[in-house]
Amino acid sequence: MSRDVLPQVPLLINGEFVQSRSSEWREVINPATQQRLARVPMATPDEVAAAVAAAQAAFKTWRKTPIGQRARIFLKYQQLIRDNLKSLAATLTAEQGKTLADAEGDVFRGLEVVEHAANIGSLQMGERAHNVAGGVDTYTLLQPLGVCAGITPFNFPAMIPLWMFPMAIASGNTFVLKPSEQDPLVTMRLVELALEAGVPPGVLNVVHGGEAVVNAICDHPDIKAISFVGSTRVGTHVYQRASLAGKRVQCMMGAKNHAIVLPDAHKEQTLNALAGAAFGAAGQRCMALSVAVLVGAARAWVPELVERAKRLAVGAGDSATTDVGPLISCAAKERVEALIARGVAEGARLELDGRLPPLHGALKDGNFVGPTIFSGVKPGMVIYEQEVFGPVLVIVEAETLDEAIALINANPNGNGTAIFTQSGAAARRFEEEIDVGQVGINVPIPVPVPLFSFTGSRASKLGDLGPYGKQVIMFYTQTKTITARWFDDDAVTSGVNTTITLK
Numbered sequence: 103m104s105r106d107v108l109p110q111v112p113l114l115i116n117g118e119f120v121q122s123r124s125s126e127w128r129e130v131i132n133p134a135t136q137q138r139l140a141r142v143p144m145a146t147p148d149e150v151a152a153a154v155a156a157a158q159a160a161f162k163t164w165r166k167t168p169i170g171q172r173a174r175i176f177l178k179y180q181q182l183i184r185d186n187l188k189s190l191a192a193t194l195t196a197e198q199g200k201t202l203a204d205a206e207g208d209v210f211r212g213l214e215v216v217e218h219a220a221n222i223g224s225l226q227m228g229e230r231a232h233n234v235a236g237g238v239d240t241y242t243l244l245q246p247l248g249v250c251a252g253i254t255p256f257n258f259p260a261m262i263p264l265w266m267f268p269m270a271i272a273s274g275n276t277f278v279l280k281p282s283e284q285d286p287l288v289t290m291r292l293v294e295l296a297l298e299a300g301v302p303p304g305v306l307n308v309v310h311g312g313e314a315v316v317n318a319i320c321d322h323p324d325i326k327a328i329s330f331v332g333s334t335r336v337g338t339h340v341y342q343r344a345s346l347a348g349k350r351v352q353c354m355m356g357a358k359n360h361a362i363v364l365p366d367a368h369k370e371q372t373l374n375a376l377a378g379a380a381f382g383a384a385g386q387r388c389m390a391l392s393v394a395v396l397v398g399a400a401r402a403w404v405p406e407l408v409e410r411a412k413r414l415a416v417g418a419g420d421s422a423t424t425d426v427g428p429l430i431s432c433a434a435k436e437r438v439e440a441l442i443a444r445g446v447a448e449g450a451r452l453e454l455d456g457r458l459p460p461l462h463g464a465l466k467d468g469n470f471v472g473p474t475i476f477s478g479v480k481p482g483m484v485i486y487e488q489e490v491f492g493p494v495l496v497i498v499e500a501e502t503l504d505e506a507i508a509l510i511n512a513n514p515n516g517n518g519t520a521i522f523t524q525s526g527a528a529a530r531r532f533e534e535e536i537d538v539g540q541v542g543i544n545v546p547i548p549v550p551v552p553l554f555s556f557t558g559s560r561a562s563k564l565g566d567l568g569p570y571g572k573q574v575i576m577f578y579t580q581t582k583t584i585t586a587r588w589f590d591d592d593a594v595t596s597g598v599n600t601t602i603t604l605k
């Protein structure tokens with residue numbers, strides 16, 4: 103397709119899909135084939151300002167919209183997403199690369215948050231205490247903040263935008279979304295469906311861009327809260343810059359997720375879980391298992407793990423036989439290949455080398471790296487210290503469970519971890535001692551369902567409250583406490599009270 107006829111990704115401002123006037127654009131590219139799919143603008147400062155102004159104006163009425171009316175929009179929205187699941191997944195796979203089945207999972211995990219948003223009536227409730235002093239009641243209101251913004255990464259272009267705007271809007275805020283510029287197409291389709299479900303003009307707005315647009319969002323005085331998901335480097339910058347501008351900020355960031363394998367673990371289940379969680383989505387998940395800590399006799403399981411990884415098929419995500427799709431970009435592929443070379447140079451044992459998988463036809467140009475396994479990895483090696491964000495599993499050894507726990511607690515990241523064992527006592531010790539926010543027990547990717555919140559910790563998270571679940575209601579609302587007394591006509595006057603005591 104020639105440059106001129108590539109579709110242009112619009113902005114959404116005040117209920118209208120509009121073409122950007124920017125002079126700066128980048129292309130959205132199918133990572134399996136390098137086919138160019140669309141052009142996405144880096145929005146201008148005026149366009150960002152217009153999106154925020156539209157959200158600010160819409161907030162005046164949206165904040166007072168009855169809670170049932172807000173809930174019903176999300177009831178309709180969840181049905182629209184369900185009806186369009188297959189086509190959403192196809193769009194996602196074309197621009198992001200993951201398999202169609204996994205793309206459906208990406209949409210579905212977001213859909214679960216939309217279902218949760220439809221439940222806003224029972225979530226956004228205050229508290230009330232009767233007679234805190236004679237005839238005095240105290241109660242709280244959870245009021246929306248105003249304009250909120252979301253900045254999302256490339257790796258879950260459906261789920262992560264759906265972590266953000268449904269809960270923010272359902273609780274009475276208006277929203278400006280900045281999707282990943284690498285794969286904005288499925289996000290835009292989800293936004294179209296949100297309008298079809300009844301989200302009014304100005305309540306949801308979208309701007310595209312990179313660093314400059316993100317900085318404008320951090321600085322804008324009318325934006326009250328920012329939810330960011332992405333790398334630790336960018337998230338730390340967003341947290342600092344937006345906090346300095348007085349905003350509420352939550353940043354869910356990078357990871358290095360360890361799985362402990364005890365020798366009493368169910369071997370088949372464990373090896374399957376490790377291979378699926380290390381290499382699924384080509385390792386481009388913030389909850390991917392990228393470090394296996396084999397304890398005691400489990401150290402002998404490496405050859406069987408390698409056999410399983412070898413059997414995974416590398417290819418385009420839209421092929422039913424593919425297990426591992428491409429990396430998002432040529433730059434990501436080069437970076438992962440360079441890290442593998444670094445691991446070899448640092449003396450780790452390359453048990454399985456996924457570089458240059460044999461692919462044919464259009465896929466020869468794709469950003470493919472196959473499953474890769476290193477054993478003999480030690481803290482201090484770059485492949486242990488850095489988030490690879492590719493299909494690379496590093497194996498570390500430990501003598502005991504306590505040694506394995508100490509290793510994980512010494513790592514700065516705290517996103518996810520898992521233990522594989524048949525011992526309840528070992529699992530209980532692990533869950534109590536491990537300093538990581540999301541813990542799996544024989545569950546390799548313990549991303550909580552939206553009844554709970556996503557609870558990454560330490561270097562993987564900045565801000566106190568997580569996305570979705572109950573925590574996000576606190577994030578997207580301001581608690582106001584009312585203390586009230588009403589006098590009967592015959593109430594006795596007790597004179598002037600000059601103390602702080604409520605009488």
Ligand code: NAD
Nearest residue numbers: 254255256281282312313316332333336354355356357388
């Ligand atoms: P990224 O940090 O490069 O990009 C995230 C967002 O920030 C994008 O919208 C991007 O446009 C913007 N951005 C990029 N560079 C910027 C800059 N210099 N200044 C301001 N904004 C900038 O992340 P990514 O590569 O899209 O996503 C992968 C990362 O996200 C991984 O580190 C992964 O672990 C992390 N992630 C974390 C979670 C979580 O919940 N903890 C979930 C998914 C992904």
